[in-house]
Amino acid sequence: MRDQPILLVEDDPIMGESLLQRLQLEHYRCQWVRDLGQARAALHERLYPLVLSDIRLPDGDGESLLAAMMQRYGGCCPPVVFMTGYGSIAQAVRLVREGAWDYIQKPFDVDVLMQRIGEWLPLCGASPDAWFGVSPASRALEQLIARVATLDLPILIHGESGTGKEIVAQHIHARMCQDRIGKGVPPLVAINCAAISEGLLESELFGHEPGAFTGAGKRHIGVFEQADGGILFLDEIGDMPLNVQAKLLRVLQDGQIRRVGSEKTIQVAVRLICATHKSLDALVDAGEFRQDLLFRISGVPIHLPPLRERQEDIAWLAHRHVDSLNAKLCQTKRLDPQFLAWAKVQPWEGNVRELFAVIDRAYHFSADCWVRWERSGLPCSERAHAAMSAEAAQPHERLDQYLARIERDYLEKCVSEHKGQIVKTADSLGISRKTLWEKMRRHRIKASTAP
Numbered sequence: 489m490r491d492q493p494i495l496l497v498e499d500d501p502i503m504g505e506s507l508l509q510r511l512q513l514e515h516y517r518c519q520w521v522r523d524l525g526q527a528r529a530a531l532h533e534r535l536y537p538l539v540l541s542d543i544r545l546p547d548g549d550g551e552s553l554l555a556a557m558m559q560r561y562g563g564c565c566p567p568v569v570f571m572t573g574y575g576s577i578a579q580a581v582r583l584v585r586e587g588a589w590d591y592i593q594k595p596f597d598v599d600v601l602m603q604r605i606g607e608w609l610p611l612c613g614a615s616p617d618a619w620f621g622v623s624p625a626s627r628a629l630e631q632l633i634a635r636v637a638t639l640d641l642p643i644l645i646h647g648e649s650g651t652g653k654e655i656v657a658q659h660i661h662a663r664m665c666q667d668r669i670g671k672g673v674p675p676l677v678a679i680n681c682a683a684i685s686e687g688l689l690e691s692e693l694f695g696h697e698p699g700a701f702t703g704a705g706k707r708h709i710g711v712f713e714q715a716d717g718g719i720l721f722l723d724e725i726g727d728m729p730l731n732v733q734a735k736l737l738r739v740l741q742d743g744q745i746r747r748v749g750s751e752k753t754i755q756v757a758v759r760l761i762c763a764t765h766k767s768l769d770a771l772v773d774a775g776e777f778r779q780d781l782l783f784r785i786s787g788v789p790i791h792l793p794p795l796r797e798r799q800e801d802i803a804w805l806a807h808r809h810v811d812s813l814n815a816k817l818c819q820t821k822r823l824d825p826q827f828l829a830w831a832k833v834q835p836w837e838g839n840v841r842e843l844f845a846v847i848d849r850a851y852h853f854s855a856d857c858w859v860r861w862e863r864s865g866l867p868c869s870e871r872a873h874a875a876m877s878a879e880a881a882q883p884h885e886r887l888d889q890y891l892a893r894i895e896r897d898y899l900e901k902c903v904s905e906h907k908g909q910i911v912k913t914a915d916s917l918g919i920s921r922k923t924l925w926e927k928m929r930r931h932r933i934k935a936s937t938a939p
């Protein structure tokens with residue numbers, strides 16, 4: 489939980505600085521913004537597990553912040569706690585009634601605030617739980633999937649390539665596993681109907697007996713049997729030939745399969761999730777897809793919008809992907825805000841798959857700690873230039889704060905890598921032990937940061 493930054497909205501420089509330092513001392517990551525406009529921009533970029541905000545801001549107040557958050561996230565609003573002076577307690581109480589998480593009255597003991605943050609954060613599970621995205625469309629999708637994940641209905645997912653259809657199937661499988669803790673892991677078997685030749689698809693689905701056809705030397709267990717008791721994910725179902733569709737329909741009606749070359753029927757219990765990027769209705773009209781099969785497989789139809797229609801997800805997905813690359817490669821790279829401004833206006837025809845591939849390239853080619861659009865190898869349109877200029881006009885973090893943050897992160901990483909051994913850490917950094925101690929004291933880094 490401490491890996492996710494808390495958003496601090498505070499216009500008073502002394503209060504803001506001291507809260508920032510204290511939060512960092514407690515090993516929380518924190519992003520400090522000074523007004524409502526900056527808070528809105530920050531909330532647009534990523535999802536925070538907790539927002540700690542002054543109730544009175546230079547360009548608005550608690551009501552405007554809460555309204556902006558509600559409008560942005562609907563019922564999935566990240567928890568917000570207001571810091572309020574004596575004169576605005578009535579307002580704070582009203583805000584809690586309207587959906588704020590809590591309030592704390594100024595002046596407060598910072599130790600008490602830290603203790604309460606420690607209590608609030610584990611309760612803030614709703615927001616970091618976002619697994620698909622933070623756009624209203626993604627949050628609505630997550631809610632729908634939460635409702636249908638445990639129902640015994642076939643699911644039909646429609647969406648362009650790279651929108652995350654398989655991710656949805658994996659999530660439903662994970663939910664199924666949670667429900668069956670202690671009873672073994674149910675299988676999840678995926679097959680791409682477009683990638684298998686017409687002659688082999690039937691055998692891949694239902695299996696075959698030895699000698700069933702030329703080249704069928706050994707018995708083969710098909711994916712229906714492999715997925716018995718779990719989930720079968722049939723990707724690109726729109727590409728399934730009509731004769732196989734007829735056999736699939738029979739299996740779905742009876743719950744029984746017959747291996748190719750066998751007379752014996754086998755009962756299977758499989759939760760079916762189908763996916764396609766094509767319009768199955770159009771295929772039905774064209775006589776290329778059976779309408780009765782379409783009725784059977786579309787118990788719950790789910791549409792995944794393309795990434796360009798859920799722009800708010802871009803920054804969230806991009807940050808998550810960089811975080812996972814950092815974790816895998818033990819790096820501390822960050823996304824350049826200009827990258828995000830550029831990314832938001834790209835068409836992303838390959839959707840999330842393309843976004844991740846571009847980030848991979850920019851990440852690996854970056855010469856410093858920044859993941860920049862210039863390293864993506866893609867051109868910059870006029871629209872993207874305009875978006876980047878607008879981003880550049882936003883107020884930025886002060887240089888001294890930025891440098892201090894970078895120094896702290898780097899020292900922490902080095903101390904941890906050297907398992908807290910000061911002599912080795914100082915040697916690796918090319919500084920004296922005394923300098924290292926002083927820096928650690930200034931940044932409140934403990935030698936016990938080591939694992």
Ligand SMILES: Nc1ncnc2c1ncn2[C@@H]1O[C@H](COP(=O)(O)OP(=O)(O)OP(=O)(O)O)[C@@H](O)[C@H]1O
Nearest residue numbers: 619620621647648649650651652653654655840841
């Ligand atoms: N919401 C998401 N969160 C995290 N990763 C995602 C998300 N959506 C897609 N991805 C990533 O994008 C890539 C493509 O996802 P996935 O294979 O699920 O898409 P798809 O719609 O099934 O694509 P295709 O139709 O081409 O098979 C994968 O690397 C996946 O991890």
